[in-house]
Amino acid sequence: xxxxxxxxxxxxxxxxxxxxxxxxxxxxxxxxxxxxxxxxxxxxxxxxxxxxxxxxxxxxxxxxxxxxxxxxxxxxxxxxxxxxxxxxxxxxxxxxxxxxxxxxxxxxxxxxxxxxxxxxxxxxxxxxxxxxxxxxxxxxxxxxxxxxxxxxxxxxxxxxxxxxxxxxxxxxxxxxxxxxxxxxxxxxxxxxxxxxxxxxxxxxxxxxxxxxxxxxxxxxxxxxxxxxxxxxxxxxxxxxxxxxxxxxxxxxxxxxxxxxxxxxxxxxxxxxxxxxxxxxxxxxxxxxxxxxxxxxxxxxxxxxxxxxxxxxxxxxxxxxxxxxxxxxxxxxxxxxxxxxxxxxxxxxxxxxxxxxxxxxxxxxxxxxxxxxxxxxxxxxxxxxxxxxxxxxxxxxxxxx
Amino acid sequence: xxxxxxxxxxxxxxxxxxxxxxxxxxxxxxxxxxxxxxxxxxxxxxxxxxxxxxxxxxxxxxxxxxxxxxxxxxxxxxxxxxxxxxxxxxxxxxxxxxxxxxxxxxxxxxxxxxxxxxxxxxxxxxxxxxxxxxxxxxxxxxxxxxxxxxxxxxxxxxxxxxxxxxxxxxxxxxxxxxxxxxxxxxxxxxxxxxxxxxxxxxxxxxxxxxxxxxxxxxxxxxxxxxxxxxxxxxxxxxxxxxxxxxxxxxxxxxxxxxxxxxxxx
Numbered sequence: 001x002x003x004x005x006x007x008x009x010x011x012x013x014x015x016x017x018x019x020x021x022x023x024x025x026x027x028x029x030x031x032x033x034x035x036x037x038x039x040x041x042x043x044x045x046x047x048x049x050x051x052x053x054x055x056x057x058x059x060x061x062x063x064x065x066x067x068x069x070x071x072x073x074x075x076x077x078x079x080x081x082x083x084x085x086x087x088x089x090x091x092x093x094x095x096x097x098x099x100x101x102x103x104x105x106x107x108x109x110x111x112x113x114x115x116x117x118x119x120x121x122x123x124x125x126x127x128x129x130x131x132x133x134x135x136x137x138x139x140x141x142x143x144x145x146x147x148x149x150x151x152x153x154x155x156x157x158x159x160x161x162x163x164x165x166x167x168x169x170x171x172x173x174x175x176x177x178x179x180x181x182x183x184x185x186x187x188x189x190x191x192x193x194x195x196x197x198x199x200x201x202x203x204x205x206x207x208x209x210x211x212x213x214x215x216x217x218x219x220x221x222x223x224x225x226x227x228x229x230x231x232x233x234x235x236x237x238x239x240x241x242x243x244x245x246x247x248x249x250x251x252x253x254x255x256x257x258x259x260x261x262x263x264x265x266x267x268x269x270x271x272x273x274x275x276x277x278x279x280x281x282x283x284x285x286x287x288x289x290x291x292x293x294x295x296x297x298x299x300x301x302x303x304x305x306x307x308x309x310x311x312x313x314x315x316x317x318x319x320x321x322x323x324x325x326x327x328x329x330x331x332x333x334x335x336x337x338x339x340x341x342x343x344x345x346x347x348x349x350x351x352x353x354x355x356x357x358x359x360x361x362x363x364x365x366x367x368x369x370x371x372x373x374x375x376x377x378x379x380x381x382x383x384x385x386x387x388x389x390x391x392x393x394x395x396x397x398x399x400x
Numbered sequence: 401x402x403x404x405x406x407x408x409x410x411x412x413x414x415x416x417x418x419x420x421x422x423x424x425x426x427x428x429x430x431x432x433x434x435x436x437x438x439x440x441x442x443x444x445x446x447x448x449x450x451x452x453x454x455x456x457x458x459x460x461x462x463x464x465x466x467x468x469x470x471x472x473x474x475x476x477x478x479x480x481x482x483x484x485x486x487x488x489x490x491x492x493x494x495x496x497x498x499x500x501x502x503x504x505x506x507x508x509x510x511x512x513x514x515x516x517x518x519x520x521x522x523x524x525x526x527x528x529x530x531x532x533x534x535x536x537x538x539x540x541x542x543x544x545x546x547x548x549x550x551x552x553x554x555x556x557x558x559x560x561x562x563x564x565x566x567x568x569x570x571x572x573x574x575x576x577x578x579x580x581x582x583x584x585x586x587x588x589x590x591x592x593x594x595x596x597x598x599x600x601x602x603x604x605x606x607x608x609x610x611x612x613x614x615x616x617x618x619x620x621x622x623x624x625x626x627x628x629x630x631x632x633x634x635x636x637x638x639x640x641x642x643x644x645x646x647x648x649x650x651x652x653x654x655x656x657x658x659x660x661x662x663x664x665x
Contacts, residue, residue, distance in 0.1 A: 021665070025494055065665055097663060099654050111519040136517060147659055154658060204658070206509070211522045254522045256507070286527045287578075294530060333457055333465050333534040335493075363466060366492050399491030 021065070026056035026072075029397040040388040041178050043171045051078040055090065066097045076131075083170030083183075084130040090140045102147040107140035110158075112202065112213060114252040114261045115278045117300045117323040117343065121215060121248040121263050124200065126164040126222050133175065133372065134354075139164045153205030160198035163220045165239065177385040179228055182236040188220065189242040189270060196220050196243070209255050217246040221269060244269045257284050261300070276304040276316065280323070292332065298325035308347045308380060317382045320346045334360040350374075350381040368395040432552030432568045439591040440547055446621050448474045448651035452644045457535050460635040466490070467533050472664075473544075474651050480504055481544040482656040486664050487533075499661045500525075504548035505573065513661045520658050529578025536607060536629045536638040538578055541598075549573055555583070560594055563587040579606070590614075592622045600633075607631050618647050 033049040053076040061068045072091035078084035093106030110124040124141055131137035144159040168181035190196040198219020205212055224239040248265040259282040266275050280300030288295045302318035309315025323343045330336040336359040344351045355371040370393040376384040426434070455467035468489035474482040480502030487496045495515035502508045508525040528540035550570035558567050565585040572579055580603045585595040593611055600606040611624035627640040654660065 023665075025491065027492075059665070061665060065663070068663070068665075095663065097659070099652065102659055102663070109518045111517055114521075149654060149657060149659055206522070206658075252522055254524055257524050257526050259522075259524060284524055284527065286530055286576075292531050294527065331531045331534055333459065333463075335490075335534055360490060360492060363489070364491050397492070399494070 020060060020062035023059040023061075024056060025059070025400060026054075027397055027399050028055075029053045029395050031393055031395040033391050033393045035174055035389060035391045037388040037390065039174065041176075044174055044176075045080040045172060049078065049080045049174070051076055051084065053077075057091075068095045069093070070095075081130070081170050081173030083168065084173055086130065086167060088128065088139050092140070100149045102149075104143070104145040104147065107142050108145070109138050109140060110143070110145070112215060112248075112250065113263055114211070114213075114250050115263050115280065115300055116261075116282075116298055116325065117280075117341065118278045118302055118318050119263075120265045120276055120278050121213070121250045123215075123217050123222055123246060123248075124158065124160070126166055128167050130167045130169055130173070139167070153203050156200075156202040156204075158198075158200040158202075160200065160219060161195070163194040163196060163198070163241070165194070165241075166222070166224055174389050174391070175386050177237065179235050179237045181226060182229075182231060182238050185231075186224075186239045186241070188240070190220065194220070209253050211252045211254070213250045215246075215248050217244070217248075219243065221267075225271065242269045242271050257286070258282070272306075274305045274316070276302070276306075276318075278302050278318070292330065294329045294331065296325075296327040296329075298327070299323065300325075308345075310380065314380070314382075322346060336360075345381060348378040348381055350376040350378060350383050352383055364399050366397040366399065368397065369393070370395075428554045429552060431554035432570075433547075435554060435566050435568055435586060435591070436550070436552055436570070437547055439586055439593075440545060442591050443621055444475075446475055446618075447648045448472070449645065449647045450649055450651070451623075451642050451646070454641040454643070455533065455535055455537075456639040456641070458637045458639075465534070467535070470665075472651060472655065474653070474656055480508065480546055482653075483544070484656060484661065484664055495665075497661050497664050499656060499658070500543075501656075502544050502546070504546040508543070511658065511661060518662070520661060526576045528574065528576050536631045536636055537640075540572075540577060540579075541609070541629070550582075557588075558585065560585055561587075563589065563594065565594055590622055592624075605632055615645075617645055621647060 029052070031051050031053070035047050038046045053074070055072065055074045058071040059068065070091050070093055073087065074090045075087040076085060089107050091108055093104060093108045095102065095104045111122055112124065113119050113121045119135060125138035126141065127135050128137040128139050141160060141164065142162040146157045148155045165186055169176035171180045188194065196219055198217070200215060200217040202213060202215040221242050221244040224241050226237040226239060228235050229238045244267050246265055246267045248263065250263045253260040261281065262279045264275070264277040267273060278300060280298060282296055282298045285295040287293070300323040302321040304316035304319040306315040307319050321343055323341065325339070325341040328338045337357065339356040341354045342351065352375070353373040356368065358366055358368040360366050373390045374383045374387050376387045378384060450470070450472045453469045453471055455469065457465040457467070466489055467487070470486040470488065472484040476482055483500050485498040487493045497513040499511045500508050510523050510525045512521045512523050514521065529538050531537070532539050532542055550572055553569040555567040555569055558565050565587050568584050568586065570582045570584055578601065579598050580601060581599045583597040584593055586592065587594055592614055595611065596609040597605060598607040608630050610628045612628065613625035614622050615625060616622050623642060623645055625642055629638045631637065
């Protein structure tokens with residue numbers, strides 16, 4: 001009898017599994033960083049940093065995938081920087097898709113834009129600054145997003161309750177300014193503080209060779225204004241988040257082997273307003289040197305109406321900067337890839353170089369090498385603070 | 401005006417009669433084209449399809465690697481098909497999806513979705529000759545067959561797999577193709593591709609693709625369970641195993657846009 005019950009239960013479970021889809025996947029990674037030069041500021045560690053990150057994803061889908069729930073927690077444990085040991089819910093969302101609309105509710109990430117070296121129009125999610133310097137790691141954002149599919153494009157409407165503060169390296173950590181950013185005593189322009197309800201709208205469309213997007217965002221600025229203040233016997237940077245209205249446009253033209261990319265924003269706040277643009281192009285050579293490898297070459301330029309500013313009144317970090325990049329995809333069984341980037345500030349002497357190389361090992365592992373080199377001789381330039389933080393990072397990632 | 405139309409109509413009717421009755425009078429180029437048109441014509445009307453593809457990559461040392469992919473396609477009248485390709489394995493690319501609007505002559509429109517960044521990227525589509533996921537299949541080998549993509553030449557008949565075949569040479573119209581020509585064997589009974597030989601830009605034999613275990617769906621559409629691609633120049637091979645073929649599943653235009661690209665599994 002119990003066996004029969006078990007069999008019935010097993011059968012039932014099988015049927016349920018068939019009616020809906022449940023999947024667990026994700027990644028676990030071990031990262032080892034080595035800083036070539038010893039620490040520039042007190043209390044920082046001298047050379048090496050080890051961390052482990054876990055990011056599983058749980059997915060449920062039913063109604064042929066028209067209804068889905070996704071849960072993606074994230075945690076990093078760092079042996080040196082207590083601020084870099086942190087967790088986040090990257091995603092906990094329910095999505096319902098209909099023929100010509102979609103409702104996405106919960107904690108999510110939304111990416112806008114087309115350029116590679118700076119992401120001006122990408123403003124929905126807060127940057128998870130302790131993860132990497134490229135600003136591509138984001139904290140989960142609570143939202144209700146209605147997406148309407150029309151003949152004339154896709155319209156996305158967003159309600160964004162709840163604001164996330166940016167993450168910064170702690171006192172023990174490298175890749176920070178001489179003063180640490182105070183996690184406490186954060187202030188806001190809005191009396192609702194981090195509870196301000198932000199709203200955003202985006203229209204995007206593909207017309208022939210052109211992919212066009214335009215947006216308006218009204219709410220808490222994701223970029224804090226950092227002001228030095230006395231905290232006991234030391235100086236710290238206090239975070240202040242003002243309110244902003246941002247209009248933006250992003251366009252990519254894909255013509256033969258050329259990609260032309262353009263992003264521009266106008267941001268209005270009570271602390272001033274500005275225009276900024278990031279634009280460039282990418283060209284791909286297919287099958288270089290009679291091999292299967294492809295070579296992509298990229299150039300981008302940044303301009304910002306705030307200019308370089310002064311020591312007292314810092315301007316924009318990318319105000320007259322030029323970027324070059326190359327991407328080699330070997331198109332082999334292991335999907336080996338090498339990415340290189342070089343940036344230079346045309347207003348003063350500051351350059352940085354990045355290299356990212358990765359290769360699959362077997363079917364479920366990946367090895368990644370990252371190199372970051374910063375050169376700066378001008379204290380006004382933001383990379384001046386991290387000029388001693390050149391490093392190499394080795395990661396082994398396991399995907400399941 | 402009306403009279404002119406009538407005359408033209410009659411003329412084309414006569415021309416058609418001539419073509420079908422006196423096929424001997426056709427040039428090998430015309431015959432090649434007619435055979436290819438017939439093959440395309442016989443498979444029209446599948447409306448939409450879904451299938452699972454398992455890709456087995458093997459190098460000369462016998463090392464293997466697996467790709468697990470789901471493909472959804474939509475037939476488009478008077479244009480190339482729309483398709484969504486969803487990657488499940490290898491695990492590091494799980495969730496990556498690829499949307500393509502193919503066009504018979506113009507470059508295809510292609511978007512790639514990168515799940516880690518939640519980013520949709522429009523990509524240049526001229527990279528037809530490059531390998532697909534490190535396999536011996538080039539992107540162009542996996543794109544939908546359209547008459548306008550080639551010019552043709554009928555070479556004669558040949559028996560392979562115990563079947564009488566037409567042997568047709570195809571010359572790519574696109575200068576970005578990795579091939580100077582393909583030789584295609586189609587069986588005379590059902591116009592199913594039995595074998596394709598690919599010749600590289602130096603006109604040397606590069607690859608052979610064999611189709612194994614054809615099955616018929618909806619009493620009309622023939623699909624091979626297995627496709628074996630052998631690269632003669634590097635000794636590597638890739639085997640495609642197709643399962644769960646389904647047709648007329650009710651897919652719509654709305655299942656092939658940026659939104660569905662981000663959502664699809």
